[in-house]
Amino acid sequence: MPVSTIWVLAEPTASGINSTSLELLSAAHALGGSVEAITWGTGSQHAGTLGAHGATRVHDVGDLAGSLPGVPVAAAIAQLVAAGAPDAILIPTSYDGRDIAGRLSAKLDVPVLTNVVGLRDEGGLVTSHAVFGGSLDVAAKFTGQGPGIYVVRAKSFVAEPTGGSTAEVVALAVPDTGATGLATITSSHVEERTGPALDEAAIVVSGGRGLGDASAYSMIEELAKLLNGAAGASRAIVDAGWVPYSHQVGQTGKTVKPSVYLAFGISGATQHLVGMKGSKTIVAVNKDQDAPIFSIADLGIVGDLHKVLPALIDALKNR
């Protein structure tokens, strides 16, 4: 059966709506049929943006009073599904998106397809996934009763305004969630970030194990700042505790598609490549000429990053 109703999770952020949610609204709109959004917190203040990207209605869970979103938002969606299930629910791959998807999946007893990078309607939705470091493209679909829950990676689609008018906002109540809903946020810490967000930056400078130790990461940050870019990291140095998970680029981490991706001391393990091989241009510096990153670099320098990186920083400062 072709897709006729799609709901999209419109995740609120400090500055508006998660850009991936807007990408998913555009994708849903392109698939045809009716598109509705589900949001919470400050999300309903952006009914204009949501409408402009194709949503005709926004279901607003409202203020969560400090609860983590996973449980209450999933419970509210489950109740809405009971009143009339859509064909598909599209959810961004984000910290809260996955929580909501997991809770909803278990509540409705329907499976989830995750790490989706493409969607097409072939009389039912067929998803695309990149596996094995992006070397294989796999297509999948659900075989049982819906709704289909899809958790989609950032930058799989382009957010395109459709010219729609402000979406109608309707309140969506949260049913009693008992013990499951007891996790509460007691305070929020915002890390000072100068420069663009990692997944929005036009230039990303990333470091890996080849940096040698945690202190060397400051060179990555310095170069990123000089280039007005964002600093990223391979999983190896995140696992080592040199930088937080929010810097991680890769299969389990962020997907980035900057104009330029500069990789220092990153071997290009398959799990890293899938997060950055969509970059427009790639520059890599690594002392190992056989490093897999060189098979996708537009410019590769086989050499010691402890020489090249400081020299590059100096050269840019003195331009």
Added chain:
Amino acid sequence: MNVVVCVKQIPDPAAPPALEPGSNTLDRSGKLILDDSDAYGVEMALQLVDTAGGGEVTLVSMAPNGETAGLRTALAMGAARAVLVSDPMLKGTDALGTAKVLAAAVQRTQFDLILAATESTDGYTGTTPVQLAELLGLPSVTFAKSVAVDGMTVRVERQTEAGFDEVTCPLPAVVTVTAGVVEPRYPSFKGIMAAKSKPVDQVTVADLGLDGQVGQAGARQEITSVAAAEARGAGEIVVDDGDGAARIVTYLESIKAI
């Protein structure tokens, strides 16, 4: 305090991965090892039990072919026992099915807290622990970069896009941990020897009463095609002879990045 850690035994990431012909699901017939991501959960559990002054760490795992190698690694770190669900009927089980299996297995143990990694290295759906929490009727906190237990409350620093949130949650609960939450210990020789005789309770799908809800059929999804992805070619690769930085500057200028 008793802590359950859900751990996964995965195909060795150093070996080339493969898909099973037919179903095109991940081939798990080769060597399996403890997922690196789970070392953090096991270590966190051991430290929490230690701080609490008593209790045990129990591992719960679903694996093919009665595999225990990864469990022995975690038992060598100091976990007390394991529950292993292994059964040919589990082949092709998806995340939700796995959560059902783990939920049934966990209910055979005593626990105040369940820990898991945020996602596995091979499947990386990132949904199983939260599905598990829902099935057990428990609250959950994911992406913990710091975990402390204070009486019957767990206090977590939870990673966010902008930084982190401080979250409190009553026990029992499910918490998923990121790498870097603790530094995992290396098993000692004594630990490795002791692990050999620690109990591993092996159960089947029938033992858990989950016939028909797991495996390929239970997953209610299928792979419809597999194709090699478009390869992205390489450009110019040169050896640095002192001009590496200059070459990069020239390149960035040529593409108008600077």
